[in-house]
Amino acid sequence: MQDLTQAAALTGPAGGEPRLVAIPRLAAGGRWRVEAMRAISEPMLLWFTKGQGRITIAGVTRGYTAHNAVFIPAGVMHGFEVGPQVFGNALFFGKDCTLPLPQAPHLLRIREVHAQQEVNVIFDMILREMNSDSPAHERATRHYMGLLGVWLERQVAKAAPEQTRPDAAKRLVARYTALIERDFRTGAGVGEFAAALGVTPTHLSRCCRQACGRSAITILQDRRIFEARRLLAETRMPVGEIGASLGFTSAAYFTRAFQHLTGKSPTEFRRSV
Incomplete structure (x- = not known):
């Protein structure tokens, strides 16, 4: 990583x-x-x-x-x-x-x-x-x-x-999303992002739910899968290369994760857009 x-x-x-x-x-x-x-x-x-x-x-x-x-x-x-x-x-x-x-x-x-x-x-x-x-x-x-x-x-x-100054939870989540945007392609998980922010994964996820109603892992997955869908829709990159570019360790793992979150395999999604 x-x-x-x-x-x-x-x-x-x-x-x-x-x-x-x-x-x-x-x-x-x-x-x-x-x-x-x-x-x-x-x-x-x-x-x-x-x-x-x-x-x-x-x-x-x-x-x-x-x-x-x-x-x-x-x-x-x-x-x-x-x-x-x-x-x-x-x-x-x-x-x-x-x-x-x-x-x-x-x-x-x-x-x-x-x-x-x-x-x-x-x-x-x-x-x-x-x-x-x-x-x-x-x-x-x-x-x-x-x-x-x-x-x-x-x-x-x-x-x-x-306007009021954001509370500590919102400031932490803002730092988390900025870090995701920078490093979501690396394959890092919530634990590694939390460590980089100096907090525990549990605390980070609690703050995310408080700020936007989503868990830390949901925000991270949403960002990665958005990029996957964009690349599938707008480029001809092979599915395996797209998964690798987003930090997935194998094409099979990428396909499972994509299908779990979207209801379609990467190939099916590409055919539908």
Whole structure:
């Protein structure tokens, strides 16, 4: 097993140019694409305009509803429910984004009507410029994204007096999810992650259940199986190579684990997507 202190590259879908995607479309091809724990290599802002559900960010689960904005920095593990009544937009800022954006995740409840209208207008203008072939449309897109960054900064500042410092359990789970995101390919188990964090596996799992209602092993398995499904759906890597790249000691062990958690073998899943 590789040393847990070694750095690893960010995982998740590669971030390229900025994209604006309707939230229901994020689940195209399977709700696992949004519900499973994973991180992406670019900042993302979710703006919910209708519906409600739960979202887990850095191992902490909270509810979201209409007129909630959720900012998730690159590399932060997250997953959220997208039911049939959930609508809104997701802005991916791009892997090489240079805008001044928050360094920490935020779930913001936007209660002021003018602030809701303001962000709706900005999203509309971003989408219009992204779809335009007018001169300087790319530059206009960047400027509107900059305005969105300013809007976000102001909303974070407004929310600051209401926000409380996470308790010790939530801070531990946030560190655990960050460590998983870095080292989930190594084959390390919960015991090794707990040791790296200086706690017992029992204490770590108790804190995970308190923060997000899931055990430590469930969070770890969810991250690995998400990556397995992504590789099966988006690449032609052989099943055995995928299992090995995620730290499974044999193709048979990978197949059993995958089937146990998804109800399909890796080959069956690949055929279904």
